Amino acid sequence: MSERGEETGFEMAIVVPKRKEKEGYGGCNDCVDFLVRELEKAGLIVERVVGVPAEFIKLAAPIETLGRAAAELQMKKLTYIGMELQFEWDQVAAFVRQPDGSLFSWCERFNLFHYLIYGIVNKTDSELMLKFDGEEFQVERNESVLRRMEAEGFVKEVFPLHDEVKRKQLLRNWAFNYLDFTWQPIDEIYSYFGTKIATYFSFLGMYTRWLFFPAAFGLAMQLIDFGPLQLFVLPAFFIFIISWAVFFFQFWKRKNSALLARWGINYTLSEYKAIGTEMSSFTRMDTDVEKKFDIYKMIEKSKLQRDEWLGLLLRIRNNVIVVLAIICLQLPFELAYAHLYEITETEVLRYVLTAGYLFAIQYYTRIGGKLSVTLIKYENNQGEESSAASLVYKVFGLYFMQSYIGLFYHALLHRNFSTLRQVLIQRLIVSQVLENLIENSIPYLKYSYKKYKAVHKKKHERGSSVGKPVRLSTRVEKEYLKPSYAASIGEELDDGLFDDFLELALQFGMIMMFACAFPLIFCFAALNNVTEIRTDALKLLVMLRRPVPRAAATIGAWLNIFQFLIVMAICTNCILLVCLYDQEGKWRIEPGLAAILIMEHVLLLIKFGFSHFVPEEPAWVRANRVRNVAQARDVCSKQLLKSISSLDRKWD
Template sequence: MKSVSVSDSDGHAFTPLVAIELAEDIKEEAASWLMNKIKDKQQRGGADLLVDQLSQEGQSDQKGNPNIFIVGATWLRLLHGAEEVGLVKEFGDGSMRGFTYANKDSFKSFEGDGDGFLSIAECQYIIKHELDTLRAKDETQVPGYTQMKLYPGKSIIRRMQSKGILLQIFPLHVKENLKRLSLSWYGKVKLSHQPLDDIRQYFGESLALYFGFLEYFTFALVPMAFLGIPYYLFDWESYDKYVVFAVFNLVWSTVILEVWKRRSASLAYGWGTLSRKKAFEEPRPGFHGTLGLNPVTGREEPVFPYARRQLRMYLVSVPFVLLCLYLSLHVMMVYFDMEVLGSGAARRGAHGLDRPAALHPQHHLRGGHRENHRLESSHQNHLILKVLVFNFLNCFASLFYIAFVMQDIVLLRQSLATLLITSQILNQIMEAFLPYWLQKRRNKKVHTRNRRTMGDQELPLGEQVRLEADMNTYLGTFDDYLELFLLFGYVSLFSCVYPLAALLVVLNNVTEVYSDALKMCQVFKRPFSEPAADIGVWQLAFETMSVISVVTNCALIGMSPHTKAYFPESETQLILVVVAVEHVLLAFKFFLAFVIPDIPKPIQIKLARLEFQSLEALKKRKMLEAAAGIPSKS
């Protein structure tokens, strides 16, 4: 879709940024009520946006859903929205400050009426924020649906989505910008850094940080890959020499994660998300509670007691996760015993002990909203932590069983190699190439149908929006980070038995960069921009994996025949030495994490200077108020 302009029913011209698809059989009074809420002024509980129903005129197929609406806003509304959501922009003096409309001319890139000051992704994020904050006030039900109850503070969009009368909300692509990004990102195979700033401008900070981490992780694996090749080729059975490789692995895993914190802090500062305050953010649409005032911002929003949330977490969620974990372990142990009892089953390699059929409660955890977290980031972080437990168990339990119960190092090496090779091939086919091929077929049908009626002209707005509506929905970075997390585990946990793992992961990540870029630009709907200052709970997940790798590698080295030969008479002494070495390595690991600052010194200085200037400005204002006899506000 080009940056076209349309007009709403009142004659206001605007650029369509977001599409809303309602159910085909939605009652007219419900659709009209929702559109009026979106268009109504904020003082009356509306979003003050511009809406137009997508016309079916000129559409070659008249069977499409007529209830698709496009949403935009005036430029003034978007600038005020930027202040409401707390966007941070570069100030005239080079510092990063929260945007305020009153000081708009003091910001570096603000010229004239501010055209180009906000990216399209930021404009779409602002509109999504305004739609999400549409909450019921005096309404008790959705018009036309007596059973669809509302109460003060309830998210209107959330309610209509949960009942299936609002099908989806998605941001629209800008074809020219997308084509330009695609060309610089994956259009040519080249050994260079990704255009992270351009990715951030188009898809937002969360996705840009994922691709930044993918790139960083790939480059960080290169030393491990180069070191692993000679160990693999020339020291296959020399376990005593693997001690050096394992120690290097442990130092490497700590250093790269600490350095990544500094890298992500630098990126987030330049993008204006490092200093954003979560206390100022609006609650997520699924958050519910009694309508009250936010004690920090003074805004009216749902309020939910902190103690009740903690009780739900520790009395409901944690016991449920532990129960599912116990059942999963029990099922897998039965499976392993049956495999070993089966004649020769344990020697069939990774095909026999690859990934047993464990219980999968992830869909229950994904849909659980009982904890009722206020912010989307907190909700996602708690969800990721719970789901990660089961994915870790499912992917690594068989390898731990082979290593420490069967104590078969040859089978462990074979299983790890098989997992790395087969999973990478299947992931590339299922995650990127197959969806891309299906989407290309769908696009070809639409373009062919369009050429029959309109010749070689560009797709009209209605056809383009409907084409995007039928594209797959990107469900977030969870699966992408999970894949990297598992690969990091394969490299770090069992490095002393399969040093070639890092090389295989490098090869996978190189193709992953291009396949992920391809599917983001060609397969999925454009996702909404999500402000992010780091990779969130995934940082903790990777750091936890690196700690587990210390224990795993020390145990594997202690089990090797070469190590046991040094303690022929006392197994207890061997265990004590291994535990002592493990503790020394853990202490060294935590020492490295302590001495490497998370935020580079220049950025720390800039943040401290900005805080100092804010305090000085506050003092000056209070002095002026006192001189004018104005009572000071608490």
């Protein structure tokens, strides 16, 4: 426990390869001993563990160490007046704390750990000679010791550790809390995993709660015989689910903004900081510098415009490549599967065919994902988030064709709604069960294989000598063998949330676009998501390493995909209603068809019009933002007046 009341747990680990036993450990120039001494000098708490697969250096940081590192790094943090200012350890009381009372978020602590451990450099006036396992290497002046050890292969990995106290608390209050179906300790999740993962679970919980309303409506339609009113109940259900989806996403935006306000993320008044920077630089410029600056701005503007249009053309080219690959390669494969499913007579063979298809399509989509990652590298995307969004759009196109073309085939070409309902049930059951099985079994199998390999190697080194059995006795070596939270494709650009959001988006499209054909589908989705909350929690807390934090504060490109699926749902369900009510199979403009077309236009109006009736941020968030903007304006105005006054005195 640190002086200011914050618990200090081991949160980072450095992995060092096992050395030969005959060489021993230690020595005046041993690089590991040198690194440990420097880490302790930097204020970190260090514990060395010799495990079966490797040697580990566990690191913890008192709050004072992190605070002084944040000041050295000139980290910007939110203050109680709503402005982000440079952190000062002596003025720590002025900075907003996290919901759990800690000073720094997990993302900030992770960055500070990296700053501290990679900031250990050779401060001598000459090259530093170090040794590891009998091999010598040198570290140049002002070179990072840890990076040099990584380049030489003497450090295998640096990864975050689970905090056992907080992890067990989350297991008890979250993963094993089956009685509260959708409740989650979002603030604790945010403090432990960071903004992006907390935002995902907040979205998943809200989405699941809202699913109970259409699930109840669909269950009532399944159990109650409405008689002659049945023709009116189905359109009413259609209008209800579209309105439900529109309002859900509007209220999600409100909740997202409220979460960010509570976490102190959406108060970054960068525009005022930019104004202050520009005005202060303006007061320091003379006439000649201003002219040069104007010329530089013109050149920079031309370059930015050129890069903007070049990036747009590159994205269009890459999107065309992906679309052609979908049409020429994936579409025939999907239609062939749909046709085989149609002509297959027994249900058992259909389930086997569906399972085989889902296994086979995984390889195709992974190849498409790898191709998308390669194409994105040649785009002029601005930052990692822009690249990740481009990857999301491209890969979702592959999965969109994979998930829905067979359903369109049964619904539109053959107009076989009995088969369509069976396919929907099988897709939900097989795909969801298969996805959950893969999500939880693959990490366990990877861990078991790595564990067996490490233990077998240790036994082989011992030979036939009798001794204690080889076991993984420490938590850090077990975590080292666990797989990381990574996406199945595009690990360079996104983490495992890519797969989790993709699963939600595909489910949302399936239940929305074919709702009129099978209203009970919402019940299956709600039950699946209740289970998904707990399985995803167990996956993150037990099966995988602690994820590296990411700063994304919204669901990003996935929101646009969900909005696109709502528009698609309006179109497809209108077509389904036409097919259901046109018993003779003839496309005739009748009053019923005209009513459906009118309903389609009304729903599109609801989609694009009702969103303006629900504000995207709550009133208290907007009021706080306005107050903080006014305070920031006052501060910037005072700084500007001081700059102008000092400039006038200089000219006099």
